Amino acid sequence: MRIAHLLLISLVLVITTLGGCRKKRDLASWSPEIVAPLAYGRINLADYAPEEYIAVDNERLVHFIASDTLINLGLDTIIGIPDYSVDTSFLIPIGGTSLPPGLPFLSSIKETKFPLKDVRLTHAIIRESTIKISMVNKIKAPVLFIYEIASATLNGDTFRIEKRIEANSSLKEDYHLDGYTLNLRGSENKSYNTVSTKMQVMIHPDEATSHMFTAGESVDIKSTVADIIPQYVVGYFGNQIAKYDEKQSLTQFSELPFEEMNITDFDIVMTVDNGIGADLGLVINALGSQNTTIGRASALKHDIIGSTQQFTRAINLYDDQNPVKHIRKTISFTDENSNLDELLEIKPDQFTADLSIEVNPLGNISRGNDFAYYGHNLTALMDLDIPLVVSAKGLRLIDTVAFEFDRPEEDDPTQRLNSGNLRFIIQNAYPFEAGLQFYLLDQSGVLIDSLMNGRAWVDGAFENEKGLVDAPVQSIVEIPIDQTRIDNLDVASLLKADVRLNTVGTDSVHIRTDGYIDFKVVTDLSIKAGKIK
DSSP: OOOOOBOOOOOOOOOOOOSSSOOOOOOOOOOOEEEEEEEEEEEOGGGGSOGGGEEEOTTOBEEEEEEEEEEEEOHHHHTOOOOEEEEEEEEOSSOOOEEOTTOEEEEEEEEEEOOOTTOEEEEEEEEEEEEEEEEEEOSSSOEEEEEEEEEEEETTEEEEEEEEEOTTEEEEEEEOOTTOEEETBTTTTOOSSEEEEEEEEEEOTTOSSOEEOOTTOEEEEEEEEEEEEEEEEEEEOOSEEEEEEEEEEOOTTTTSSOSEEEEOOOEEEEEEEEOSBSOEEEEEEEEEEEETTTTEEEEOOSTTBTOEEEEOOOEEOOOSSSOEEOEEEEEEEOTTTOOHHHHHHTOOSEEEEEEEEEEOTTOSTTSSOEEEETTOOEEEEEEEEEEOEEEEESEEEEEEEEOOOOOOOTTOTTOEEEEEEEEEEEEEOSSSOEEEEEEEEOTTSOEEEEOSSSOEEEOOOOBOTTSOBOSOEEEEEEEEEOHHHHHHHHHOOEEEEEEEEOOTTSOOEEOBTTOOEEEEEEEEEEEEOOOOO
């Protein structure tokens, strides 16, 4: 809430006595005109857009600037390592077998190959993952459970878990592979997409005697590696074509105080950035915007629609701080080569994109050295710079200022308000008409009274040949007030100014930082004075 300065003037009736001998004197009733300023404020269109989206040039012209990501496709989208499970069990069908402590009675080595179609990964570094392990021990002795992912190493050490599980008990725990390197070539180092898991169970070596197994004793092991997010992968990403329907929410336009606008000038650049170490062919089949609140949509018309944009692979710099040199391409949108202004004029709350991406259109030319790093994606970034030289529809500005009306005490017979006018003095430094309405509110913001019967329209200022306003135009609006409205003034705590600007049907206008609408409210009241003896 912007609090304007408040000017309060008490109405004072001064009765003077002439010099000489005192006499009883009858004063006739009279109605002096008292002009008392109550409040003033300033409304500036530039104050109603978020500061982070506003820039001002040397001619004080306001620019709406914004940057948003339309496309963001990364490792998990283009590659993606699926969850996998490795389970095993052991059952003694016939009793009578005795084994000493430390000698495995269950030993299992299993290789898991990820179903990645044409993708052939040979190396990966794990950013995040969860290993969920459960084991049920139905043997009448404590056992040692060893779980090892032979493919996973960290600082030269293989991922390995050793847990003691008591007789007739169970284990259920989670572990993580974060930071581990995966050799995906399999146990013989000749394959791809393959991890090797080894599990062993034995009577715990700390036991003093051998264990005589009985029929029905068993162990059951389940393990799942889930939610795998790679930090880095290497291999051949295959020749694949994938289609994506992307929706990107927007918030930049929601706070602009208009329903629609006609953009007459804009500078918009789309930067497509390939941070993936594979050749890519990008086809934007459709790009559009939507305002879901009012149910409107607009589709882009530009040469980029339906055409293939080829991107060579990013360059692996093998630097932990700056691992990738991205390949970028910029696409410019103007009013001559596109209708992108129409996508923005509806105040969109989301962009939509229908995409097709072909990975490695020329095949395995890297000989298995495609790569991708987490956070280095294929992106399309839209940068907007829109000078606010526009005609706008439904442009509405609202400001609320503190208000207090200081009326005389009712038991003072010499000061009784009779009637008068509220006078609104408007200075309009915008080059278009403004429709104004003012409301009285109580301290909770509840409406008490609307001060005008409909909007009062005031003239706009004139622009010179440079599009500048030399001086504001002053207008005065007077509203008669009676005793009822005076009572409303007395209980009001807030004054709400509601200004509508509509330039549709006029030439485009310039929104500058020195544009404003000033309002000043004064009362022109008459006081009815009684007789004094």
